[in-house]
Each structure stands twice: as C-alpha cells, then as structure tokens.
Amino acid sequence: MNRIHEILTAADQNAIALSDYDGRAYTYGELNEMSQQAAERLMDHGVRAGDRVLLISENCAAYLVAIFALSRLDAWTVLVNARLTDTEILRLSELSEARCALFTPDASPASAAHADRMGRVDLKPLACGSLTVSAIRDAPVEPVEPDRSQTAILIYTTGTVGEPKGVMLTHGNLLFVSQLSADARRLTPTDVMLAVLPGTHIFGLSSVFLGAVRGGTRLIVRPRFDVDDVIEQLKTATLFPAVPQIFAAINKRLREQKVEKADHNLRYIYAGGAPLDMALKTQTEDLFGLPLHNGYGLSECSPSVALTLMDAPRNDSAVGPPLPGVEVRLENPNDDGVGELCVRGENVMKGYFRNPEATRKAMTDDGFFRTGDLAKQEEDGTLHIVGRAKELIIHSGFNVYPPEVEAVLAAHPAVTLAAVVGRAHDRNEDVIGFVSAHAKVSESELRDWARERMAAYKVPARVIVSDALPQAATGKIIKHKLLSYFADVLDRAPNAE
Structure with a gap:
C-alpha cells in the first residue's frame, strides 16, 4: 500500500464500518464509494494533488470520508479542531498556505459557523451528510511523491518561541502506525471501538480511526x-x-x-x-x-x-x-x-x-x-x-502550549510580562497564567481577554496578577518557582476586582 485510502478498499466492503452520531450506519463499501464521490467533487471544485486543505471538523462519518477523499487526490489534509477560534484558524491557514477549507457542518455547529464566516460552497450532499468547502485561492503546489513518502497529514504543534510548527506525516507513517495499532490491540471485524477522541488530533486519527479500519473493526463515532x-x-x-x-x-x-x-x-x-x-x-x-x-x-x-x-x-x-x-x-x-x-x-x-x-x-x-x-x-x-522537558500542558486531553497562551496574555495593554505553566488538579492539568502588570487589571478581565482570542480549553483557569514575577539575572522568568511562589494566592478564590 502507498496511500491511506487503500486500507479502506482492502476491508470487507459488506461489513459495518461505522455507526455515526445520528444513529446511521455505513458499510466499508459505502464509505469507500462516498470517498470516491467526495474526491470527484473536490477535484471539480479545483483541489489539486499537493494542495493543503484545512479539514475543520469534529468526529463523524463525513470527517473520515474527507480524509480518504483527500488521500485519493494526493492532497494534504491539514487537521483543524473546529473548536478553535477564527483567529487561530486564520493563522493555521496562513502557515499551511492552504488552498481551501473543508467543513462537516451537519455534525459540528462549530464547523458550520466557520464555514459561514469563510464563505461556504456547498458540494452535492453525500449519503453521510454535507461537505462544504471555501473558495479556492492561489497557493503554491507541493511536489507529489509516487511512494509512501508523500505527505498525507499536516498537523500543527507549537515551537519553543510560540510559533506553530507543521508536522508533516506521510502515508507511510500512517500506514505503519495504523497497522501497529490494529496488531497491538488484536482488532478483528467482530470488535466495536468507541471513538470519542478528536480525529483532528493524531491519536484519534491514526490509532483510533485508521487503526480500526485496518482491523476491519466497527466504529461508534461521537463528535464530543x-x-x-x-x-x-x-x-x-x-x-x-x-x-x-x-x-x-x-x-x-x-x-x-x-x-x-x-x-x-x-x-x-x-x-x-x-x-x-x-x-x-x-x-x-x-x-x-x-x-x-x-x-x-x-x-x-x-x-x-x-x-x-x-x-x-x-x-x-x-x-x-x-x-x-x-x-x-x-x-x-x-x-x-x-x-x-x-x-x-x-x-x-x-x-x-x-x-x-x-x-x-x-x-x-x-x-x-x-x-x-x-x-x-x-x-x-x-x-x-x-x-x-518541554512545557506542553495537557488539559482535558487537548494540547495547550504555554508560549501561545503567554502571547495572548502579553498582548493585553496592561500586561508587561506573562508566563504560563500547568498545575495538576483533579487528575487533569490546569492552565495557570501569571502576569506582571503596569496598569490596573483584574483576573476576570484577563480571562475574558483570553477567552475572546483562543479556544476554551486553552483559557487559563487562573491568572495571577502581580507587580513582578520571579526572574533570573538574565531577566528570564523562573517558571518552576511560580506555583510555589504564588501558592497562597492560588489557594484563595479568584479576585474579580
């Protein structure tokens, strides 16, 4: 196999592949046929091999159909959680040089809202629901590799200075890991896997969705x-x-x-x-x-x-x-x-x-x-x-990168410096912000500021406002001391004044 859609065609076409959020079930043959139809409609829309296409979605049959359709076209799927804000999605679109965006509006009101904002073009509906695209725009075309080294997925993480980095995962990467996932769990066509992990995260896509297809396993899919x-x-x-x-x-x-x-x-x-x-x-x-x-x-x-x-x-x-x-x-x-x-x-x-x-x-x-x-x-x-060793915070299963949150807090007019760390709490990891301010600003104001500019799971649970933060001689904030330094403040209820 050279392309991930080939694992779909290799499955028993008569077997039930997926039970969707709305109760409808689809066979592997039906998913295969819908992915072919979607590929044809996307090609007619102007999607080319090597294009980057944002997939702004939550879990549903249409999401998986879109993944396989873009594979058929040798386009790159740029995975985007529909819960992200408009500003965050615009930045990913710019960094990936995306030619268009693809939405699954029936399963995800958040995806539908982004489609309305970005200018939706409704494709002919599929049996599993609507696929909506944005207008095609100019973008450079990437070379297409004939073998497994062709990029299939582009997923963004964040570097040490806060700039998102696009991780290029090839068809070979995904074929390899999906087979490992199926083998390690001994998946068979009699198995049923519950998929609530977001498919826009590589764990959900590779280990759950593609791993299940590798095993000919039935998926029960939930958007949230x-x-x-x-x-x-x-x-x-x-x-x-x-x-x-x-x-x-x-x-x-x-x-x-x-x-x-x-x-x-x-x-x-x-x-x-x-x-x-x-x-x-x-x-x-x-x-x-x-x-x-x-x-x-x-x-x-x-x-x-x-x-x-x-x-x-x-x-x-x-x-x-x-x-x-x-x-x-x-x-x-x-x-x-x-x-x-x-x-x-x-x-x-x-x-x-x-x-x-x-x-x-x-x-x-x-x-x-x-x-x-x-x-x-x-x-x-x-x-x-x-x-x-990295500063990644994992809150409710989502990756939160401190430099990204710090940049938002630091952009507030009253803030001089900002630092963000994770704090273990009730078997989760809370996002905790610390700022030094040169003008009066409350914790609630800063949390509202962040909420307007980023996805809810990234918004700090607390933002501690101080005249100064502990710093080294170089001026660098000593992050590992923040939680202990402000322990008394963190133990008190938030102050909205």
Whole structure:
C-alpha cells in the first residue's frame, strides 16, 4: 500500500464500518464509494494533488470520508479542531498556505459557523451528510511523491518561541502506525471501538480511526465526549481508547450513581495522550475488571512509540516497551539512567513544513527524533516517562502550549510580562497564567481577554496578577518557582476586582 485510502478498499466492503452520531450506519463499501464521490467533487471544485486543505471538523462519518477523499487526490489534509477560534484558524491557514477549507457542518455547529464566516460552497450532499468547502485561492503546489513518502497529514504543534510548527506525516507513517495499532490491540471485524477522541488530533486519527479500519473493526463515532452517552455505549463497545481525563469523568459519574462495577462489553481499555496516575489506573481497573493499558506517543511520531503489552499488563504507570519496528535511545542519561528519549522508525515525521531549521534541530545525524521528554528504560525495554522537558500542558486531553497562551496574555495593554505553566488538579492539568502588570487589571478581565482570542480549553483557569514575577539575572522568568511562589494566592478564590 502507498496511500491511506487503500486500507479502506482492502476491508470487507459488506461489513459495518461505522455507526455515526445520528444513529446511521455505513458499510466499508459505502464509505469507500462516498470517498470516491467526495474526491470527484473536490477535484471539480479545483483541489489539486499537493494542495493543503484545512479539514475543520469534529468526529463523524463525513470527517473520515474527507480524509480518504483527500488521500485519493494526493492532497494534504491539514487537521483543524473546529473548536478553535477564527483567529487561530486564520493563522493555521496562513502557515499551511492552504488552498481551501473543508467543513462537516451537519455534525459540528462549530464547523458550520466557520464555514459561514469563510464563505461556504456547498458540494452535492453525500449519503453521510454535507461537505462544504471555501473558495479556492492561489497557493503554491507541493511536489507529489509516487511512494509512501508523500505527505498525507499536516498537523500543527507549537515551537519553543510560540510559533506553530507543521508536522508533516506521510502515508507511510500512517500506514505503519495504523497497522501497529490494529496488531497491538488484536482488532478483528467482530470488535466495536468507541471513538470519542478528536480525529483532528493524531491519536484519534491514526490509532483510533485508521487503526480500526485496518482491523476491519466497527466504529461508534461521537463528535464530543458526553459522559452519560459514553457509559451507555460501553455496553456495546469491545474497545475504548481515551485520555485519562475521560476515564476520570466516567469514574466520577459512576461513583455518584453508587455503581461499584460498570456494566460493559469491553475486552480492552487504553489510556494515552497524557500521563496516567496510579490512583486513576487502580480505580478504573476496579470499576471495569480489566487492566488499563498505557502508552506513549507524540505528534511527530504519528503518534505511537510505546504501549504496554496485552498479555503482560503493568501494575505501575510505565508506558511499555517500544512498539515493533520502533527504535529508542536515551541521550545524555544521568546517574539514575534518565535521559532525553529519542525515537527512530517508520513512525517518525518527514519534517516540519517550511521549517528546515526546526527539522534539523529536532533530528540527530543518524535519524533519531529528539522528543524533549525525559525517560528511563528497564532491561526488558519497558519505558518510564519521567517528565516532560518541554512545557506542553495537557488539559482535558487537548494540547495547550504555554508560549501561545503567554502571547495572548502579553498582548493585553496592561500586561508587561506573562508566563504560563500547568498545575495538576483533579487528575487533569490546569492552565495557570501569571502576569506582571503596569496598569490596573483584574483576573476576570484577563480571562475574558483570553477567552475572546483562543479556544476554551486553552483559557487559563487562573491568572495571577502581580507587580513582578520571579526572574533570573538574565531577566528570564523562573517558571518552576511560580506555583510555589504564588501558592497562597492560588489557594484563595479568584479576585474579580
């Protein structure tokens, strides 16, 4: 296989592939036919091979059809969460040099609103619902590779100075990881996987959606997480991958209902996308009577790097050994064996779009990707993630990058300096902002300012306003001291004055 849509054509065309949010079900053959129809309509609209196309969506059948349609055209899908603000989407459009945007308005009111703002052109409806596009604009065409090295997905992360970086993932990357995902979970056509993880995140796309198609597995698709609906769907699903925060929400709801053992049909549950704490792991395992498997990955690795073994569940928070075909090594380990985790394999990205310098810094001379995360490894290969060398905050399963939030806070007229860190809270990670101000401004004003300029999950839970922040002699804010320095203030209720 050279293209990801070929995994769709290889599946049993008569088997049920997907049960959508509205209750309608589609076979693999129907998804295949709809992806062909969508490709033809997009080509008629002017989409060319090598074009970047924003897919502004939430989970639904039309989302998956769009992914495969763009694959057929050799266009690049630029994954965009429909929950982002207009300003954020405009920036991604500029950076990716997108030729147009594609929307799934039926499943996502947020996507529909963006379509209305950007000037929608309605394509002929598909059986799974509407696909809407924006007008075609001038944009340079990227070369098309005839083999698996052709870029399939462009997903944006953030660099150390706050500028988003476009991670280029090839068809080969996604074909490799989707097969690993299917094999590691032993997916079969009799399985049913509940998909609530956002498909605009690489975990959702690669490990869940594409992994399920690889296994010929049926997907139950939901645009957003609703705890009561998920609890009901687990009576049908056989596999459930989620971020730890989702498992925490399920545990909380069932405890409120005084349920000691969950009613479910599951054979496999898996937590990824954020650190898994032992208390949550133990509670979840007691509730479901199953081991809660754990893993590690990141966007630049498509995302999978390591996963606990199905036949050897762990009683700790280790992320398991590297997946087959994935090499790891620890750079500059300390006396405790902790070093920076570096990864090499078919899962590693092609590079950062239009950013050769960032690509060079991220890669070693012999092809390993520097993750920026600290890890140690047991003799049997099992990896333990010790901490994140990078400042990434994972809030409710979404990646929040401090430089991006800092830039928004610092843009307020009253703010001189801004810093953002994560704080563990109720098995989640809250975004906490700190600012030094040269004019009077309240915490509520700053949170409102941020709310108007970024997605809700990025808005700080608290913004501490101070005359000064702890700084080194160089003037750099000493971030690791902020939470302890302002501990008393953080323990008090927010001040709106």
